[in-house]
Amino acid sequence: MREVPWLRGLNPEQRTAVMHTDGPLLVLAGAGSGKTKTLVHRVVHLVRGHKVEPSRILVVTFTNKAADEMRERVRAFAGDDAAAVIVSTFHSLGVRILRWHGEKLGLPRRFAIYAAADQLGALRQATEEIHISDDRFDLKRVLAQISHWKTRRVTPDEARDEVAEQGGAGTRADEYAVLAADAYGRYEDTLRACGAVDFDDLLLLPVKLLEQDEEVRRDVWRRWHYLMVDEYQDTNAVQLHMTRLLAGARRNVCVVGDDDQSIYAFRGADVGNILEFEHHFEGTAVIRLEQNYRSTKRILEVANAVISGNPHRHPKRLRTDNPIGAPVLLYEHADDAAEAERVAAEISVRRFRERRAWRDFAVLYRANTQARPLEEVFRAKAIPYRVVGGTSFFDRKEVADALAYLRVMVHPRDEIALRRIINVPTRGIGRTTVTRVADKGRADGMPFAKALGAVSDDDVGAAQASSVREFLDLLETRRHALKAAEQAARRPPPATGLPPIARWALDLFRGVGLEDMIRGDRRMNNAEARIGNLRDLAGTLARYERKRWAEVADRMEDGGAAALVLTPEFARGDAGAPGDDGDDDAWRPPTLSDALARLALADLDDPDADPDDADADVVTLMTLHSAKGLEFDDVFLVGLEEGILPHARSIDDGESDALAEERRLLYVGITRAKRRLTLSRCRSRRRGGDIVEVLPSRYIEEVPDGLLEFRPEESVLSAEESKDLRENFFKNMKEMLDDG
DNA sequence: CCAGGGGTCCTTTTT
DNA sequence: GGACCCCTGG
Numbered sequence: 029m030r031e032v033p034w035l036r037g038l039n040p041e042q043r044t045a046v047m048h049t050d051g052p053l054l055v056l057a058g059a060g061s062g063k064t065k066t067l068v069h070r071v072v073h074l075v076r077g078h079k080v081e082p083s084r085i086l087v088v089t090f091t092n093k094a095a096d097e098m099r100e101r102v103r104a105f106a107g108d109d110a111a112a113v114i115v116s117t118f119h120s121l122g123v124r125i126l127r128w129h130g131e132k133l134g135l136p137r138r139f140a141i142y143a144a145a146d147q148l149g150a151l152r153q154a155t156e157e158i159h160i161s162d163d164r165f166d167l168k169r170v171l172a173q174i175s176h177w178k179t180r181r182v183t184p185d186e187a188r189d190e191v192a193e194q195g196g197a198g199t200r201a202d203e204y205a206v207l208a209a210d211a212y213g214r215y216e217d218t219l220r221a222c223g224a225v226d227f228d229d230l231l232l233l234p235v236k237l238l239e240q241d242e243e244v245r246r247d248v249w250r251r252w253h254y255l256m257v258d259e260y261q262d263t264n265a266v267q268l269h270m271t272r273l274l275a276g277a278r279r280n281v282c283v284v285g286d287d288d289q290s291i292y293a294f295r296g297a298d299v300g301n302i303l304e305f306e307h308h309f310e311g312t313a314v315i316r317l318e319q320n321y322r323s324t325k326r327i328l329e330v331a332n333a334v335i336s337g338n339p340h341r342h343p344k345r346l347r348t349d350n351p352i353g354a355p356v357l358l359y360e361h362a363d364d365a366a367e368a369e370r371v372a373a374e375i376s377v378r379r380f381r382e383r384r385a386w387r388d389f390a391v392l393y394r395a396n397t398q399a400r401p402l403e404e405v406f407r408a409k410a411i412p413y414r415v416v417g418g419t420s421f422f423d424r425k426e427v428a429d430a431l432a433y434l435r436v437m438v439h440p441r442d443e444i445a446l447r448r449i450i451n452v453p454t455r456g457i458g459r460t461t462v463t464r465v466a467d468k469g470r471a472d473g474m475p476f477a478k479a480l481g482a483v484s485d486d487d488v489g490a491a492q493a494s495s496v497r498e499f500l501d502l503l504e505t506r507r508h509a510l511k512a513a514e515q516a517a518r519r520p521p522p523a524t525g526l527p528p529i530a531r532w533a534l535d536l537f538r539g540v541g542l543e544d545m546i547r548g549d550r551r552m553n554n555a556e557a558r559i560g561n562l563r564d565l566a567g568t569l570a571r572y573e574r575k576r577w578a579e580v581a582d583r584m585e586d587g588g589a590a591a592l593v594l595t596p597e598f599a600r601g602d603a604g605a606p607g608d609d610g611d612d613d614a615w616r617p618p619t620l621s622d623a624l625a626r627l628a629l630a631d632l633d634d635p636d637a638d639p640d641d642a643d644a645d646v647v648t649l650m651t652l653h654s655a656k657g658l659e660f661d662d663v664f665l666v667g668l669e670e671g672i673l674p675h676a677r678s679i680d681d682g683e684s685d686a687l688a689e690e691r692r693l694l695y696v697g698i699t700r701a702k703r704r705l706t707l708s709r710c711r712s713r714r715r716g717g718d719i720v721e722v723l724p725s726r727y728i729e730e731v732p733d734g735l736l737e738f739r740p741e742e743s744v745l746s747a748e749e750s751k752d753l754r755e756n757f758f759k760n761m762k763e764m765l766d767d768g
Numbered sequence: 769c770c771a772g773g774g775g776t777c778c779t780t781t782t783t
Numbered sequence: 784g785g786a787c788c789c790c791t792g793g
Contacts, residue, residue: 090782090783091782091783092783117783118783119783143783144782166778231783291781292782294780394781395781396779397784417781417782419784419785454771456769458771459769461770488769629783651782653781654781672780675780675781676780677780677781689781693781
């Protein structure tokens with residue numbers, strides 16, 4: 029075979045995977061085996077080797093980060109002619125399909141996408157109607173149950189039957205199931221009434237469309253001829269069906285994944301999908317990538333030892349030609365403060381001694397709350413760091429409020445958002461008034477938004493009614509201003525200053541009194557930071573607007589003016605709502621509605637993750653879940669205790685599946701490390717009010733002696749290290765300066 | 769009826 | 784640190 033550039037640098041298995049382009053293909057790719065690389069080269073092979081039209085190739089990922097990376101690498105390797113390859117997350121793909129065909133399900137053209145807080149609001153409303161007091165039930169748990177049904181494609185009726193069959197009753201769990209089954213249907217009704225869908229719907233509804241409607245199927249089959257799915261082990265039942273439907277009769281489907289890295293069962297992922305792939309797609313070819321290019325031998329040995337304790341795996345054993353590397357350390361600390369101290373000290377010392385950069389280090393933990401002690405110490409020691417995930421920027425109260433304002437602007441009947449802001453800042457419309465209006469509306473068969481407009485002095489009292497009217501006027505005025513801003517946004521933004529929509533948003537936040545409200549809140553000492561968050565939100569809109577216009581510039585450069593396709597409405601200049609309609613990938617000017625949809629899918633930058641510091645020189649702190657797919661030179665895994673990893677909830681569940689998943693989580697963490705791995709655990713931990721002794725994680729206990737180097741903690745720095753640091757301080761410093 | 773203060777409880781993982 | 788409840792004063 030002639031040597032072609034896109035096959036260079038691949039091992040025989042990877043080559044086979046790249047060249048197998050007809051019929052179903054399952055690539056079982058171990059951690060660090062060049063999985064992404066293989067996918068990228070496969071895309072390139074299709075485009076360059078088989079002359080496949082790039083836009084006929086669809087690559088599906090789970091996260092936007094993964095999609096971005098894939099897009100970037102395809103482009104870097106195959107050049108701009110491959111830029112038209114569609115790389116999308118399952119959820120964004122769902123949005124596309126719903127935009128094109130959602131009307132067939134009675135979905136409005138502009139539908140809102142509800143995330144955690146909104147879903148909870150919708151559920152609260154739904155359960156209020158059936159008079160179930162919240163205080164006896166944790167609505168989050170109910171929501172989790174509903175979501176679980178949805179990911180398994182169980183309808184409300186089926187859920188009720190399922191619960192009735194199990195019958196048992198009496199136990200707490202059953203009570204929840206009964207409530208959840210009851211609430212499920214009402215929750216769905218509430219969403220539809222709000223013109224909204226939740227995250228599960230973004231998968232569920234497109235599948236429904238594809239199943240029911242021949243026209244929709246033909247449309248997607250016409251668009252995409254080659255399908256690739258990354259991280260296939262994380263697919264749920266709905267995603268399996270979507271994969272099948274998208275693959276269609278062509279069955280040019282290639283899925284890549286690692287059953288040992290399946291860590292999302294809690295949200296419905298089913299490892300069975302990858303284990304049974306050969307049964308779901310007859311005639312599947314299977315390729316294993318077992319050569320690891322990432323980690324040292326020692327790290328890989330520990331990883332293999334940990335994961336081998338799990339039953340039901342696709343048997344495989346990763347091997348590597350990498351050097352044996354430094355010993356894997358296991359520290360034991362008095363508590364999490366000492367642990368954090370040690371991690372910080374180690375990082376400082378190693379960076380110094382081994383001349384690493386801050387960005388070479390990552391600290392991984394099971395739960396977001398574990399970040400706090402680390403943050404405290406890092407701040408005290410002036411170690412630059414970044415916390416990934418956690419309480420998202422968008423979950424902060426002031427940001428959520430501001431966002432609700434934006435949503436009400438675009439979706440006037442979004443009851444959840446409406447209720448959130450109707451008295452924020454306080455304007456004399458209290459709980460009682462809201463309840464009365466809602467009840468009256470329900471009695472008259474009116475949606476909440478309409479009931480508000482129809483409010484009369486008799487219903488709620490003159491003062492309240494007038495406040496409501498004032499509030500509605502306020503919204504109307506702002507909506508007017510938005511129209512003007514979106515009109516202005518049809519032209520390229522000025523080089524400096526805020527683009528029109530962002531400017532309008534900032535005006536809105538000020539004008540409705542959100543800023544004053546924050547300033548006036550004595551309980552909060554960080555008022556300015558929170559006002560800064562509002563600015564950042566506007567900044568996100570500004571970046572969005574600029575990015576859209578930058579795309580125009582790209583298209584102009586790439587293919588001349590012809591590449592800039594505008595929707596007919598836009599070209600005519602009379603589109604009422606550019607950005608939402610049209611069923612092609614034509615460029616459209618920025619709109620608030622489009623920005624919000626992207627925001628909901630986390631498709632826009634989190635302002636916390638400043639674009640500038642995406643590759644800033646900082647230590648990364650994140651959960652094991654967030655770490656999947658990433659790699660770092662030097663990795664710390666903290667809190668390896670019973671109750672943390674495995675998490676107490678997984679232990680309580682008593683299900684071995686949950687414990688197997690916790691083990692995989694540890695496996696994922698271990699295999700993130702390239703050069704060095706440091707494990708640690710604490711002897712005691714705060715639980716509730718008091719401090720309790722905790723046991724080491726069972727998974728660590730299982731690792732054979734000799735693979736780990738045990739370090740009982742005495743002082744933060746060992747005597748030897750302190751001495752070394754003192755004596756060599758100036759020498760090291762000088763070397764560093766010489767280097768820079 | 770509304771606003772604001774003070775107390776209490778919990779806190780897995782995420783598109 | 785936050786979400787939520789209850790209480791008090793206007």
